Amino acid sequence: MVCTIKTGLAVAALAGTFLLPSSLRAQDSMKQDDMKHDKMQDDKMMHDGNAKTLETGKFHGKVHATSGRATVYQEADGKLVLRLTNFKTSNGPDVHVILVATKDAGDDANFLKSNTERLELGKLKGNEGDQNYEIPAGTDLTKFRTVSIYCERFNANFGAAPLEKF
Amino acid sequence: MSRNKWILVLIGVPVLGGAWWAFRPEKLFINQKVSEAAPAALSSEPEALYTGKLEGKIHQTSGRATIYKNKDGKEYLRLSDFTTSNGPDVHVVLVRAEDKALEQEIVKGDLEHVELGTLKGNQGDQNYDLPAAVDLNQYQAVAIYCERFHAIFGVARLEKF
Numbered sequence: 001m002v003c004t005i006k007t008g009l010a011v012a013a014l015a016g017t018f019l020l021p022s023s024l025r026a027q028d029s030m031k032q033d034d035m036k037h038d039k040m041q042d043d044k045m046m047h048d049g050n051a052k053t054l055e056t057g058k059f060h061g062k063v064h065a066t067s068g069r070a071t072v073y074q075e076a077d078g079k080l081v082l083r084l085t086n087f088k089t090s091n092g093p094d095v096h097v098i099l100v101a102t103k104d105a106g107d108d109a110n111f112l113k114s115n116t117e118r119l120e121l122g123k124l125k126g127n128e129g130d131q132n133y134e135i136p137a138g139t140d141l142t143k144f145r146t147v148s149i150y151c152e153r154f155n156a157n158f159g160a161a162p163l164e165k166f
Numbered sequence: 167m168s169r170n171k172w173i174l175v176l177i178g179v180p181v182l183g184g185a186w187w188a189f190r191p192e193k194l195f196i197n198q199k200v201s202e203a204a205p206a207a208l209s210s211e212p213e214a215l216y217t218g219k220l221e222g223k224i225h226q227t228s229g230r231a232t233i234y235k236n237k238d239g240k241e242y243l244r245l246s247d248f249t250t251s252n253g254p255d256v257h258v259v260l261v262r263a264e265d266k267a268l269e270q271e272i273v274k275g276d277l278e279h280v281e282l283g284t285l286k287g288n289q290g291d292q293n294y295d296l297p298a299a300v301d302l303n304q305y306q307a308v309a310i311y312c313e314r315f316h317a318i319f320g321v322a323r324l325e326k327f
Contacts, residue, residue: 050208050210050211051205051208051211053214056217056327058325069326069327071214071327073205073208075205081205083204083205083208085327086326086327090193090194091193091194091196091197091198092190092193093187093188093189093190093193125200125202126197126198126199126200127197127198127199128197128198128199128200129199129200129201129202130200130201130202130203130204131200131202132202132204132205153188164219165230165247166217166230166232166246166247
């Protein structure tokens with residue numbers, strides 16, 4: 001009798017601790033739950049527009065202080081655009097924006113010397129301010145994970161932004 | 167002028183010219199400022215203000231939290247690429263990034279926060295409206311917070327987009 005009461009209490013206590021223990025295990029994913037699914041659709045519609053954000057990363061660079069953000073967008077027609085925002089670096093000669101096939105890049109890294117694969121996006125339009133660069137169609141963004149502000153003349157990396165999935 | 171001086175000038179001027187061309191030292195003091203508009207496709211989009219990556223605390227949590235501003239000025243939080251553990255009474259809240267309580271997994275006492283709503287799902291992309299009066303300079307972090315057990319599932323510290 002005492003044992004039964006004890007067991008009953010223990011069960012009640014357990015049930016109380018996890019009021020909805022099943023919810024811990026159930027994958028309450030938007031895809032699986034119909035009601036939630038509808039809500040998800042709303043969230044999607046509210047947000048879905050003409051452009052998708054694919055990647056983003058923050059600039060770092062000490063030798064030539066570089067800061068701001070690099071973001072890769074995909075427009076509705078599939079075109080990829082790199083946009084720099086809140087951007088600032090030092091002015092210099094022959095400075096370019098490139099993608100490099102590395103995870104990140106150290107200050108003053110020389111990509112020529114290290115034989116790193118790179119992709120030219122264009123001459124740096126300005127050393128301060130928001131700016132856009134087209135990324136050639138077919139660029140493999142799983143390979144090119146870093147945006148670099150690169151001085152071609154001296155093969156010096158002014159600053160780099162490692163990209164992260166958005 | 168003596169011959170030596172002429173030779174010095176003849177050599178010195180091109181060398182100085184070459185050095186100037188290579189280094190363009192005046193660029194150290196001259197800024198070239200641009201302010202390009204966002205790509206046309208983005209102009210009709212909500213503007214991203216802040217973003218941060220979610221890091222797991224007591225439960226594994228990953229994904230990204232971004233705060234957008236709609237064209238009509240309304241702000242909302244969007245979780246993308248999001249996964250956390252399911253649980254009871256889980257909420258999405260804004261917290262102070264510098265709050266010492268964020269270093270704990272289970273908060274002792276109360277966590278100062280701005281409620282954004284009950285977590286809609288423990289996986290997938292989702293949006294939460296921000297109260298109109300919220301001061302984003304004060305609340306620079308997003309937390310996935312279990313109110314019943316004061317457990318912080320995950321935190322994203324927001325950075326300027």
